[in-house]
Amino acid sequence: xxxxxxxxxxxxxxxxxxxxxxxxxxxxxxxxxxxxxxxxxxxxxxxxxxxxxxxxxxxxxxxxxxxxxxxxxxxxxxxxxxxxxxxxxxxxxxxxxxxxxxxxxxxxxxxxxxxxxxxxxxxxxxxxxxxxxxxxxxxxxxxxxxxxxxxxxxxxxxxxxxxxxxxxxxxxxxxxxxxxxxxxxxxxxxxxxxxxxxxxxxxxxxxxxxxxxxxxxxxxxxxxxxxxxxxxxxxxxxxxxxxxxxxxxxxxxxxxxxxxxxxxxxxxxxxxxxxxxxxxxxxxxxxxxxxxxxxxxxxxxxxxxxxxxxxxxxxxxxxxxxxxxxxxxxxxxxxxxxxxxxxxxxxxxxxxxxxxxxxxxxxxxxxxxxxxxxxxxxxxxxxxxxxxxxxxxxxxxxxxxxxxxxxxxxxxxxxxxxxxxxxxxxxxxxxxxxxxxxxxxxxxxxxxxxxxxxxxxxxxxxxxxxxxxxxxxxxxxxxxxxxxxxxxxxxxxxxxxxxxxxxxxxxxxxxxxxxxxxxxxxxxxxxxxxxxxxxxxxxxxxxxxxxxxxxxxxxxxxxxxxxxxxxxxxxxxxxxxxxxxxxxxxxxxxxxxxxxxxxxxxxxxxxxxxxxxxxxxxxxxxxxxxxxxxxxxxxxxxxxxxxxxxxxxxxxxxxxxxxxxxx
Ligand SMILES: Nc1ncnc2c1ncn2[C@@H]1O[C@H](COP(=O)(O)OP(=O)(O)OP(=O)(O)O)[C@@H](O)[C@H]1O
Numbered sequence: 001x002x003x004x005x006x007x008x009x010x011x012x013x014x015x016x017x018x019x020x021x022x023x024x025x026x027x028x029x030x031x032x033x034x035x036x037x038x039x040x041x042x043x044x045x046x047x048x049x050x051x052x053x054x055x056x057x058x059x060x061x062x063x064x065x066x067x068x069x070x071x072x073x074x075x076x077x078x079x080x081x082x083x084x085x086x087x088x089x090x091x092x093x094x095x096x097x098x099x100x101x102x103x104x105x106x107x108x109x110x111x112x113x114x115x116x117x118x119x120x121x122x123x124x125x126x127x128x129x130x131x132x133x134x135x136x137x138x139x140x141x142x143x144x145x146x147x148x149x150x151x152x153x154x155x156x157x158x159x160x161x162x163x164x165x166x167x168x169x170x171x172x173x174x175x176x177x178x179x180x181x182x183x184x185x186x187x188x189x190x191x192x193x194x195x196x197x198x199x200x201x202x203x204x205x206x207x208x209x210x211x212x213x214x215x216x217x218x219x220x221x222x223x224x225x226x227x228x229x230x231x232x233x234x235x236x237x238x239x240x241x242x243x244x245x246x247x248x249x250x251x252x253x254x255x256x257x258x259x260x261x262x263x264x265x266x267x268x269x270x271x272x273x274x275x276x277x278x279x280x281x282x283x284x285x286x287x288x289x290x291x292x293x294x295x296x297x298x299x300x301x302x303x304x305x306x307x308x309x310x311x312x313x314x315x316x317x318x319x320x321x322x323x324x325x326x327x328x329x330x331x332x333x334x335x336x337x338x339x340x341x342x343x344x345x346x347x348x349x350x351x352x353x354x355x356x357x358x359x360x361x362x363x364x365x366x367x368x369x370x371x372x373x374x375x376x377x378x379x380x381x382x383x384x385x386x387x388x389x390x391x392x393x394x395x396x397x398x399x400x401x402x403x404x405x406x407x408x409x410x411x412x413x414x415x416x417x418x419x420x421x422x423x424x425x426x427x428x429x430x431x432x433x434x435x436x437x438x439x440x441x442x443x444x445x446x447x448x449x450x451x452x453x454x455x456x457x458x459x460x461x462x463x464x465x466x467x468x469x470x471x472x473x474x475x476x477x478x479x480x481x482x483x484x485x486x487x488x489x490x491x492x493x494x495x496x497x498x499x500x501x502x503x504x505x506x507x508x509x510x511x512x513x514x515x516x517x518x519x520x521x522x523x524x525x526x527x528x529x530x531x532x533x534x535x536x537x538x539x540x541x542x543x544x545x546x547x548x549x550x551x552x553x554x555x556x557x558x559x560x561x562x563x564x565x566x567x568x569x570x571x572x573x574x575x576x577x578x579x580x581x582x583x584x585x586x587x588x589x590x591x592x593x594x595x596x597x598x599x600x601x602x603x604x605x606x607x608x609x610x611x612x613x614x615x616x617x618x619x620x621x622x623x624x625x626x627x628x629x630x631x632x633x634x635x636x637x638x639x640x641x642x643x644x645x646x647x648x649x650x651x652x653x654x655x656x657x658x659x660x661x662x663x
Contacts (some may be wrong), residue, residue, distance in 0.1 A: 030273035037267055041088040051081035063253035071253035073245060083242055083259045090238040090267065093153055094218035100157025101218075102211050105164020110195055112169050123169065129162035138221045142230040152231035156221045160214055167210055171203040180432045180440075182386055182422065201434035209278055216271030223264045239264045331359035332502055332535050333383065336397035340375070340382050340559075343390050344608050352378045352607040354559035357634070362502070365529060365536040367550030367567070369543045369582065373604060375559040376539045380505050383537075384420060385413075401502055418448040421496030421534075423525075425508040427488035431480040437464075437491050438476035444499040456498070463494040466531075467524055486517035493524060501534040508540055522549055543579075544586045547571055552641065555579045558605050558615035561634060565642040575637045575644035577620050614647070622648040 045052075056076030063071045070079035108126070112119035129137065134156075141155035175181065181198050219239075225231035226240025234241070239260040246257035340353035353375045360366050368376045382393040385405060398405045401419055403412050421444075424430040431440055441460035445451045451459070457476070464472035467490040480488055489509060496504055506525060510518035526549055529536050540546045546553055546567075553570045555563040555578065563576040574580040602619040605611060614620070617627040626647050634645045 027277035030270060030277045033266070033270040034274045037087060037091060037270055040084060041091045044084045044087045048081040048084045051078045052085035053077065061249060061252060064255045070255045070259040071249075073256070074249075079242070079246070079253075079256050079259060082237065083239065083263055086238050086242055086260070087263070087267075089149075089232065089236065090219060090223065090240075090263070091215075093149060093222050093232070093238065094156075094215050097153045097156035097218045097222060098160060098211055098214045100153060101160025101214070102164050102207070104157065105161035105166075106168045106207060108161065108165040109168020110172055110199065112165070112172075119169070122165070126162045126165045126169070130166060134159045134163070134217065135221055135224055138225060139228070139230065142225050147230050147233065149232050149236065152222055152225045155225065155230075156218050159221065160218065163214070164207070164210065168203060168207060171206060172199055175199045175202050180430050182424070197435075198432050202432065204434075209275055212278060213272055213275030216268040216275070219264060219267050219271070223260075239267075332362045332364075332401055333360040333537075334397050334399045335359065335383065335395065337395055338379060338382055338398065339394045340378050340387055341392050341394065342607075348608070350607040352559055353382060356554075356556070356559075356561050358554055358561065358564060360503070360535050360537065362535055363529070363533050364552065365526075365538060365550045367538045367540065367546030367553045368556055369540060369546045369553060370556035371541055371582075371604060373606070374556040375607075376541075376556055377507055378559075379556070380507060380537060380539060384422060384505055385416060414448060417444065418499045419502040421499060421501045421504050423489070423492050423496060423504060423506040423509045426512045427485060427492045428480060428512075430492050431488060433480055435479070436476070437478055437480065437483070440491070440495050441476070441498050444495065448499055459498060460494070463497045464491065466497065467491070467494045467528075468520075469494070485513050486520060489513060489517075489521050490524065493521075493528060497528065497532065501532055503535050503537065504528070505537045506539065509538075510545065511540070518545075525549065542586065543582050555582065558609075559607060560615065560645060562616065562646070563644040564634070565639065569639050569642050573638065573642070573650075575642065575649040576616075576646045577622050577648075577650065578616050579644075580650055614645070622646075624648070 054077060056072070059068070059072050059076035060074050061072065062068055062076075065071070068078050068080065070083065072078060073082070108122055112122035112126070132140075137159035138152075138156045141158040142152050145151040145154040145158075176194075176199065181194055222231055223238065223240030223243065226238050227244045229244070232238045232241050237245075242260040243257055243264070246253075246260060250257045336357045338353055338356040339351060342350045342352070344350045356375070356379045358366065368379070370376055378387070381387050382395075383398070383400070383405070387393050395406065401415060403415050405412065405416075422430075431437070438457065438460055441463060442453060442456035445456035445459055446453060449456075461472045461476055464475055469475050469487055469490050475483065475487075475491070480491075483491060493504075504525070509525065510521050513521060522545065525536060525538070528534070536549070538546060538549055543553075547570070550567050552564065552566050554561050555570075555576060557578050563570070563574070563579045565573075565575075570579065571583065574583055605615050605618075609615075611617075612631065613629050614623065614627040614632050617623040620627065624647075630647070632645045632647045634643045636642065637644045637649055
């Protein structure tokens with residue numbers, strides 16, 4: 001009858017994975033019974049207190065009668081009155097024990113969910129404790145904490161804590177991987193803030209449901225302890241104590257034992273059913289998000305008042321900036337020899353990012369393209385300081401807006417939080433569902449620009465308007481589930497505008513959106529760039545999408561930049577065979593659509609593979625022994641801004657070996 005962790009996780013996840021397995025007792029019955037028990041525990045002692053405590057020796061040990069339905073005890077006290085009176089103590093102790101277990105378990109679960117190392121140790125302890133039945137653990141802890149009400153509450157709480165820790169750990173592990181937690185880290189928030197602000201509100205619902213259900217189990221556990229003489233001690237009593245006393249005279253008056261037994265079973269069932277009903281209600285509520293459709297963006301004009309010359313009226317193509325192809329001013333971002341390393345399974349090292357070097361001028365848009373697993377996201381995570389232990393980031397140079405990102409300091413974190421904004425692939429993941437859109441928006445302004453909330457609110461409404469969200473005042477107070485996918489992504493871009501954005505990192509921002517919305521978002525990013533002057537690092541596996549928005553393009557393969565050129569040059573004269581195959585495989589790039597797409601045979605070497613030569617050699621139609629034996633450096637090929645790492649670049653793009661890129 002108890003609801004399982006899976007049920008709770010399913011309820012938390014939403015209707016898509018929620019299962020209905022059996023006919024349920026109507027929710028109204030469960031809630032009605034719950035209300036009855038609550039009323040009994042409040043008013044019971046007032047109503048039946050006198051009868052429950054009044055001794056009457058001549059009436060002692062009577063069996064059931066019209067006057068005493070459950071009979072009397074050895075002091076002549078009415079057992080029905082005592083059973084009703086004991087509702088308060090039984091329920092209050094059960095609630096206290098569950099709360100104790102909940103607080104301890106949730107704290108342990110949060111700790112193990114946010115710290116991987118601590119998580120492993122705590123996880124082992126939790127697993128060990130979960131191997132024992134809770135009732136057995138309660139008896140063990142009751143002996144440890146001492147006999148009596150306090151000891152039994154602590155014992156049952158301690159026995160429940162592993163279950164709470166397990167569900168919290170599971171929910172936290174899922175919550176910490178959400179993009180809005182990553183975004184919060186970009187803003188430089190402390191782990192405590194992240195836990196309180198982003199994790200706790202999102203796990204609260206299933207944890208509360210779990211608590212409700214466990215009150216029923218706590219009633220059984222505490223009654224069991226009292227029955228065994230380990231719980232409530234005379235003259236105090238609860239249902240377990242009454243059951244224990246009733247059993248001694250079960251042959252005289254069976255109802256003396258049956259009365260408290262029925263109370264225990266009924267109360268236990270009531271809390272379980274009420275928990276299940278709440279769980280259903282939560283699932284039902286989530287199934288009606290009231291999603292609205294994406295509005296057509298503000299006609300042809302730029303969303304944030306971009307200069308008219310940046311946009312051709314009626315043209316839906318995102319405008320490229322007139323920024324120079326090669327940075328001639330001091331770069332905003334300078335990356336040289338960037339590597340990301342993780343410990344491997346066999347004690348070795350895996351290197352998802354092996355060698356990335358590039359620079360980004362103020363106002364410039366650089367696209368990073370490459371097939372899945374080439375290290376695009378990992379490289380930008382390293383730039384945004386989002387690579388966490390056990391991963392480590394190495395770089396010869398890694399500077400942003402004049403600060404050395406290798407130095408972790410509060411001042412640096414503040415610059416990052418203010419000036420760097422991330423736009424993630426799935427806007428639904430990037431916005432915390434428990435927090436209003438407006439709260440997401442004002443955070444960067446309040447935390448990093450120290451603006452007052454009213455000022456930040458004014459700016460937030462303007463930012464929503466700037467990204468073409470209609471009725472921004474109303475949207476400000478809504479939650480993410482009330483917005484369509486395109487609107488959510490617009491809201492995420494608006495969050496980025498709330499600081500002083502100098503760099504927008506957009507990691508596949510259109511992949512999760514449908515095709516028409518994709519183009520609106522691409523255009524919006526181009527407009528935002530034109531208006532704010534921010535640089536953009538735009539990641540996609542789709543070279544056609546990258547080419548539309550970027551001034552320059554980096555092509556990544558197996559953790560290396562294998563080619564770099566202006567967008568026009570790359571499309572017209574790809575030098576690396578891999579780039580050429582990527583272009584040929586993209587149906588949007590003007591290739592003959594009737595011809596079959598060339599397939600890239602073989603697989604990209606994983607981050608655990610260490611090769612002396614070119615990582616593309618095994619799949620390359622032009623490869624020879626030199627490619628297998630020696631790694632090609634990134635060399636200038638033809639045009640000044642065009643570089644490729646290839647011993648045999650494509651015709652018409654002769655290498656210039658003397659101009660090897662300094663690293
Ligand atoms: N925590 C991690 N530890 C070790 N390796 C990882 C970790 N996270 C990702 N990787 C590996 O790093 C490599 C690069 O991943 P990354 O996500 O940067 O690729 P990507 O080019 O962005 O791909 P996609 O387009 O699919 O997101 C992959 O092989 C991936 O398996």
